[in-house]
Amino acid sequence: MERNQKTVRMWIITCLLFILVQASTENDRVFKMCGTWRHGNASRNLKYDLKTGCKEIEISANERTLSIKGSITAKCTQSSSINLESKPLQNQSPFCVFWEPLLDLLIVQLNGKNHTLCQTNGLQETCCTDLSQEKQETPALYGIVNGSIHGDPIRYDVMEKYTFRGDTINCKKKFCDEASKKPSGANMIEEVVMKSNKTGRVDLPCAQSTVIEMKEGFTGLSLTLPAPRNVAPNMIPSVYLPSCLKSMSRSTSKVVCTYYKNKTLFQGGSSDVVLLDDIVGLSVENEIIENLPEPVKIRFYHSPLSLNHSRRCVSWDTRKNIEVNWTYDGCETVEINERETECHSNHLTYFAILVQVEQKATVRHLKALTFITAVGCAVSLVSCLVLFYWLCKRRGKKTQTSLVHRGLVVAIFLLCLFFILTGTLANVGDGIICKITGSLLHYALLSTLCWMAMEVFHTFLLIRKVFNSTLPTWIFYLGGFGLPVLLVGILLSIGDIYGKRDIIPSDDIKNPYHMCWMLMNDKSLLAHYIVNLGLLAVVVSSGAVMLFVVVREIRKRPDWKKSHVAFLSIWGLTCLFGTTWGLGFLDFGPLSEAILFLFCIINSLQGFFLMLRYYALDRMKNDDRSISDRSSSGSSKQPMLHTHEKS
Structure with missing residues (x-):
């Protein structure tokens, strides 16, 4: 007796494992009834009798026969018997009955082997599903033990027969409703179409x-x-x-x-x-x-x-x-x-x-920003011409300081010139012209930033007296004009970086502003972040440090107490060292629009501000020279703003 109980427990565990495995692999089946067929030692067979309609399906078993019969199919009418030759262990055989009404597919899995009783014949519009269990028969010696529906146990004792009634529904609509509720709904649809055994x-x-x-x-x-x-x-x-x-x-x-x-x-x-x-x-x-x-x-x-x-x-x-x-x-x-x-x-x-x-991305106030920048660039363009002429004419024009200043003025001049031309050429020129103009505008921008970095480096050499002798001038020209040539040349060799770019105003999206600049694609964005923002970060950070160092040095001079002199010192060095470009990193938050306007105004007028600075320096220098001629003690006073002007 104890031995029989152990055997029953073993088969219960086996059946449960079988059910769990089947639940993981066949969880898309609409109906799944599983159990263990307890039979005798004689020859056995699988008998089935299936008809169209939607009445009921009956699953029964006795000593020799496992029987599936009923009216639940849409098109399948099958009646036959299959001899089962293999001898099961302990006179018991695990089985499952799968019914997929959408496919009109009925499969019986017995001892791990599939027997397809109804082949799929396309997707069915009307089908028999929602099978519900009817009244069970009384226990018997042979039959179905441990019956379950979708893994949920029905009866543990031996039952001779289970009966399930169905309802007629629109199978395609129900399937779509279920698929729409699941993350894998698209998979479900394509898999069921593949299993429909249809072409076309x-x-x-x-x-x-x-x-x-x-x-x-x-x-x-x-x-x-x-x-x-x-x-x-x-x-x-x-x-x-x-x-x-x-x-x-x-x-x-x-x-x-x-x-x-x-x-x-x-x-x-x-x-x-x-x-x-x-x-x-x-x-x-x-x-x-x-x-x-x-x-x-x-x-x-x-x-x-x-x-x-x-x-x-x-x-x-x-x-x-x-x-x-x-x-x-x-x-x-x-x-x-x-x-x-x-x-x-x-x-x-x-x-x-x-x-x-x-x-x-759209830009608010694009017309106003474009107009302000264009006017500022035009003013800076004229200012750069005047300043370049003045730097060439002044005494000491061959000094290294004067040459560095002239390099920056030329770079700002080119930047303003190409920015003014880029909008016009984008509208009238072809793709090649816009590509060339965009690369030249980018070169002028990089050259301006590099010359600002050269100004920082040159000022550092003057203040700290790092070298006893002056560095060769070609080093500054190589950094100011040569490095941008290398960077733009690399980007041109990569390709698909420069061309016609559309900037869309938020108030009139149908009339974008066209300019020749870097394109809006992955390669151009990567180049922008690495080259433009990287170089800008270097210039702004080094310029801010040098501004602090220079201001600390010149604060020791008596003229620092004059408010107009202090303002001119800080403002002039801020423009010269490119720290005003740091406003571009502050374009976020509630003040983003104000920052953007301030950025456009200050940086487009940078050439004009530098001209004012040098004019003021020259006036102060002349005034100091006049005072020095009239006073014996005046020779000791030097304009503090010329600390970095001497070479």
């Missing part, structure tokens, strides 16, 4: 699919996807499948192309992501395809997008990411025209490819 068009309320069989000699295929009736023919996406999609190791492969007009299945992720309504899913039967030598191409047709939106193709690999996670990896966006966008993908594994609409 397969329709569901939530998606329309085309199943294509790729046979030996497949040379590629272009097709227009099936779509709902309410979609205009000229708005239906098309797909190109290259020949390399067909695996060489398989004689026949199936590919499912699915068109989703409703994006409910694909919501999630970042709240700022906006998707177009049309979504295409592609999957290949039992294969993961990556690194295709020729890309799959999906062409979308859509209404023209606003100018403050851009188009980018993205994909979501539902096999790797259960949650919605759109990515740009492996997707290339080709803008055919304003109404057509083509996505090229080099990998394919149960994921959707679509067009993402992302809002471009």
Whole structure:
């Protein structure tokens, strides 16, 4: 007796493990009834009698026969008996009955072997499901022990028969409703279409699919996807499948192309992501395809997008990411025209490819900022010419200090000149002219920043007396003019950095401002962060340190107590050392607009401010010289602002 109890416990554990394994692999089946068939030692058979309709299914067992019969199928009418030859252990056999009404598929798994009683014959519109248990028969010696539904136990003792009644429903609609509630809903749809054992068009309320069989000699295929009736023919996406999609190791492969007009299945992720309504899913039967030598191409047709939106193709690999996670990896966006966008993908594994609409950054008060900057640059342009003439004419024009100042003036002049020209050339010139102008404008900007760095370095040498002799002038010219040539040359060799750039005003997005500058792509953004912002950070930080050092030195002089002298000292050195460009790092928060206006005003007038500074210095120097001539003690007074002017 004790031995029999141990045997029963062992089989209970075995059946529970069997149920758990099946629950993990067959959890998409609508009906699953499992148990253990207790039978005799004689020959056994599996008997079934299935008819169309929606009445009931009866699962029974006795000493020799496991029987499945009833009326629950949509199209399947089968009646037969299967002899079971293998001898089970301990006169017991674990089994499960699986019913998938959408596919009209009925499978009995007995001792780990599948017996398909009803083959799938496409997706069924009306089907019999929601099977509920009826009154059970009394216990018997032979029959079904440890019966369960979806892993939930029904009875532990031996039962001769279980009966389940069903209801008639719209199976396709219910399936779509369930798929829309699950993160893996897109997977569910493509898998059930693949299992439908159909080729050609397969329709569901939530998606329309085309199943294509790729046979030996497949040379590629272009097709227009099936779509709902309410979609205009000229708005239906098309797909190109290259020949390399067909695996060489398989004689026949199936590919499912699915068109989703409703994006409910694909919501999630970042709240700022906006998707177009049309979504295409592609999957290949039992294969993961990556690194295709020729890309799959999906062409979308859509209404023209606003100018403050851009188009980018993205994909979501539902096999790797259960949650919605759109990515740009492996997707290339080709803008055919304003109404057509083509996505090229080099990998394919149960994921959707679509067009993402992302809002471009707009600039508030763009017209006012452009006007202020243009006027400031025009004033600086004239100021630089006057200042350059004055630096060349003054005594000591060949000193190293004067040469460094002239280098900075030339760089600011070029920056203002190319900025004024960039808008005009962007509107009238072609792509090559705009590329050249953009690179020259970038060169002038880098040269201006480098010459400001040279001013900082030169001032440091003068104040700290690092070298007894003056450094060769060519070192400064190499840093001020040569380094920018190298940086711009590297970016030109990389390619796709410079060209026509549109800056969109927030108050009039249909009339963007065109300029020749760095493009808005990944390579240009990376170059901007590394080269522009990196160099600006170096100049601003070193200029701020040097400004502090110089101010600390000249505070010891008596003239520092004069307010106008102190202001001129700080303001002049701030412009000279480029610290005003640091305002660009403060463009955030509630004061961002005020900072932006201040940045444009100060830096566009930088040439004008430098001219005023040198004019004031010259006036103060002449006044000091006059005082020195009239006073014997005046020779000891030197204008404090000329500490870094002497070489």
